[in-house]
Amino acid sequence: MTAAAPHILSVQRLQKYFPVRSGLLGRASAWVQAVDDVSFEIAAGETLGVVGESGCGKSTTGRLLMRLIEPDAGQIRFEGKLVGRDLKVSDLRRSMQMVFQDSYASLNPRLAVADSIAFGPQTHGMPRERAIGRARELLGMVGLEPSQFERRYPHELSGGQRQRVNFARALALDPKLIILDEAVSALDKSVEAQVLNLLVELKKNLGLTYLFISHDLNVVQYVSDRVLVMYLGKVAEVGPVDAIYGAPQHPYTRALLDSRPSMDPEIRVEHPPLTGDPPNPINPPSGCRFRTRCPHAEAVCQTQEPDLRPAHGAPGHLVACHMRRAGSGHSQAAPLVRFGDREPSR
Amino acid sequence: MSQASSAPLVEVDDLCVRFVGPDATVSAVNGVSFALAPGEVLGILGESGSGKSVTLRALMRLLPHRKTRMDGRITIAGHDILRLDAQALARVRGPVVAMVFQEPMTALDPVFTIGQQIAEAIRTHESIDGVAARRRALELLELVQIPSAARRLDAYPHQLSGGLRQRAMIAIALACRPSVLLADEPTTALDATVQIQILLLLRTLQRELGMAMIFVTHDLGVAAEVSHRVAVMYAGRFVETGHVNDVVKRPSHPYTQGLLGSTVHGVAKGTKLSTIPGAPPNLARLPEGCSFAPRCGYAQQACRVAVPAQVEEGGTSGVPHLTRCVRVQASSAACGTTVPTTA
Numbered sequence A: 001m002t003a004a005a006p007h008i009l010s011v012q013r014l015q016k017y018f019p020v021r022s023g024l025l026g027r028a029s030a031w032v033q034a035v036d037d038v039s040f041e042i043a044a045g046e047t048l049g050v051v052g053e054s055g056c057g058k059s060t061t062g063r064l065l066m067r068l069i070e071p072d073a074g075q076i077r078f079e080g081k082l083v084g085r086d087l088k089v090s091d092l093r094r095s096m097q098m099v100f101q102d103s104y105a106s107l108n109p110r111l112a113v114a115d116s117i118a119f120g121p122q123t124h125g126m127p128r129e130r131a132i133g134r135a136r137e138l139l140g141m142v143g144l145e146p147s148q149f150e151r152r153y154p155h156e157l158s159g160g161q162r163q164r165v166n167f168a169r170a171l172a173l174d175p176k177l178i179i180l181d182e183a184v185s186a187l188d189k190s191v192e193a194q195v196l197n198l199l200v201e202l203k204k205n206l207g208l209t210y211l212f213i214s215h216d217l218n219v220v221q222y223v224s225d226r227v228l229v230m231y232l233g234k235v236a237e238v239g240p241v242d243a244i245y246g247a248p249q250h251p252y253t254r255a256l257l258d259s260r261p262s263m264d265p266e267i268r269v270e271h272p273p274l275t276g277d278p279p280n281p282i283n284p285p286s287g288c289r290f291r292t293r294c295p296h297a298e299a300v301c302q303t304q305e306p307d308l309r310p311a312h313g314a315p316g317h318l319v320a321c322h323m324r325r326a327g328s329g330h331s332q333a334a335p336l337v338r339f340g341d342r343e344p345s346r
Numbered sequence B: 001m002s003q004a005s006s007a008p009l010v011e012v013d014d015l016c017v018r019f020v021g022p023d024a025t026v027s028a029v030n031g032v033s034f035a036l037a038p039g040e041v042l043g044i045l046g047e048s049g050s051g052k053s054v055t056l057r058a059l060m061r062l063l064p065h066r067k068t069r070m071d072g073r074i075t076i077a078g079h080d081i082l083r084l085d086a087q088a089l090a091r092v093r094g095p096v097v098a099m100v101f102q103e104p105m106t107a108l109d110p111v112f113t114i115g116q117q118i119a120e121a122i123r124t125h126e127s128i129d130g131v132a133a134r135r136r137a138l139e140l141l142e143l144v145q146i147p148s149a150a151r152r153l154d155a156y157p158h159q160l161s162g163g164l165r166q167r168a169m170i171a172i173a174l175a176c177r178p179s180v181l182l183a184d185e186p187t188t189a190l191d192a193t194v195q196i197q198i199l200l201l202l203r204t205l206q207r208e209l210g211m212a213m214i215f216v217t218h219d220l221g222v223a224a225e226v227s228h229r230v231a232v233m234y235a236g237r238f239v240e241t242g243h244v245n246d247v248v249k250r251p252s253h254p255y256t257q258g259l260l261g262s263t264v265h266g267v268a269k270g271t272k273l274s275t276i277p278g279a280p281p282n283l284a285r286l287p288e289g290c291s292f293a294p295r296c297g298y299a300q301q302a303c304r305v306a307v308p309a310q311v312e313e314g315g316t317s318g319v320p321h322l323t324r325c326v327r328v329q330a331s332s333a334a335c336g337t338t339v340p341t342t343a
């Protein structure tokens, strides 16, 4: 890593295995490798989209960043400070907020909307009156007329309105980075568009950075500057949004993109890009975790795990696939370049 | 489409479904009419609460008996569905009309194997022995392309992945070779790479078995992938119906236009998404006239007076393009391409 990169967040070799318990003694009999050796950075002011199928570790990654769960291994740096050493978790949680899919579960049903929003600042010592004033300001910011909404309870709001309240609540502590975990996924299309416009506007006006987790590839393409593709707890590919969508390097990314319905009844999808379901994250396949579904898998894919390496083309585009690594032994890989690695340093 | 010209297999005429509760009456379906030809696929596209599932369930009379009030007429393969007694209804469910749901885990019985459940479905309608039923079950699992089908016959639902469970549920629905398959968001809960597999499987099976299908979804892309004809549902009404190309490429109703505009697909970054203001109406207090009027940028006095009539403006391949909006003018005078209406 070069010195002065303006990364707001940098994650190195993050790992989380969940025990699968069985028997009376509750001893772990196996491990779900939910997040395994995941590294990435987010630049200040950008939106990093995270995609991948159910169970690939997207939410676990988000929760690890927030320290809602403890990582088994790995380092998280926020604005260069090592979390847990240079930066207290409580301070991190002020600068970093998370919004979830289920807008209902995240709000206290017995608190009026303004009180819910004012709750965070109050626990951090803001006097009630000021906190309520700030809550009204935030309601306006997320497009809810304060006089009309401040006294309402969560059950008196539509899904889109509840999600707006959740954004207001997340913004109450002036965070720099917001993790949006399927934050628009439960909304109807017409409401989703309203909320996406709001997210884009808030980001611009407040100079926010987003980690945007979603299974909706079209939405991720629209909001993201860079995209991280996960498969069974691993990063398969990461890079600028146009490179990922325009020239995907990992066979999984390609299949995922090709699985999208075309939206044009005259150009229908004729063959499914992949067969079968994603395998179980307990005892994932050896070598490349995608090999059991990959149309290009060869012997090396079973014996060696491909690491994340710079792809040809766009700078900052990394891919973990033996096909893309010179000298890997995969028949489609370029031959090894002699005299050491000539890969760019970034 | 040549199928559209044959006699309808399903005819729904002015279907209304209301749920009567202690505090309010919810008008979930408010005058739905359509006809479906053998082998035809109708996609019903609509947002949450628009009445898609209630419409499908009405076709099989799967709604809670006590609180549901149904009016209108439903005819499937000559059966007057709303007037059938329990026995006659049981004979229709399966061989005439069958349904696949979004969540296979709730539709499948956890204590029986997949093979037992398929065999059971067959044996309620046909008197064949266990061996023959098991053989048919195996054929069905192969039909829905379950790998190592023979082994999967003895699997319990929880032992299968999401995609395989959905295939198993499709196999059960097909067990009695229905003429009409009703599919209620059968791919919504699945992962992207699995969703497309199930979608293409249903499309292939429908074609090969010559079944008619009604496919409910809130996803425009999914509707475009499987449907011959699309109905856009809003607040319990079909606001626009037509050939899939007409509805997706030349939408007439302001709601359909808004829905298409707010669907994020290939929109350039930095461009503001077009949206529909507000939210759908409360079904316990439907507005007079067009239910979309409170959110519609074009609404005028006439919209609030009476529910707009269904107006026909051309069509494609013999499928008329029908819209309920006062702004839409019948195009018969203009271009003379109209087709006789079925309704």
Ligand SMILES: Nc1ncnc2c1ncn2[C@@H]1O[C@H](COP(=O)(O)OP(=O)(O)OP(=O)(O)O)[C@@H](O)[C@H]1O
Pocket (backbone or CB within 6 Å): A018, A019, A032, A033, A034, A052, A053, A054, A055, A056, A057, A058, A059, A060, A061, A215, A281
């Ligand atoms: N607290 C937990 N205990 C045990 N296993 C867990 C726990 N949390 C997550 N997992 C498992 O870890 C894996 C990754 O889960 P995660 O929720 O991160 O996936 P995801 O990518 O967010 O999926 P989805 O798209 O379904 O939200 C899954 O196999 C999940 O079952």
Ligand SMILES: Nc1ncnc2c1ncn2[C@@H]1O[C@H](COP(=O)(O)OP(=O)(O)OP(=O)(O)O)[C@@H](O)[C@H]1O
Pocket (backbone or CB within 6 Å): B019, B026, B028, B046, B047, B048, B049, B050, B051, B052, B053, B054, B055, B064, B218, B283
């Ligand atoms: N058994 C019931 N009792 C009372 N109201 C009901 C019942 N079933 C459905 N409704 C109401 O009828 C309306 C239409 O529901 P329906 O399930 O058909 O919507 P949908 O279009 O399938 O939506 P979704 O996309 O969320 O599945 C909703 O307002 C719903 O709350």
Ligand code: SF4
Pocket (backbone or CB within 6 Å): A250, A251, A252, A288, A289, A290, A291, A292, A294, A295, A296, A297, A298, A301, A306, A320, A321, A322, A323
């Ligand atoms: S490493 Fe091998 S198995 Fe993995 S994606 Fe590349 S070609 Fe396929």
Ligand SMILES: [Mg+2]
Pocket (backbone or CB within 6 Å): A058, A059, A060
């Ligand atoms: Mg998740």
Ligand SMILES: [Mg+2]
Pocket (backbone or CB within 6 Å): B052, B053, B054, B184
């Ligand atoms: Mg439904």
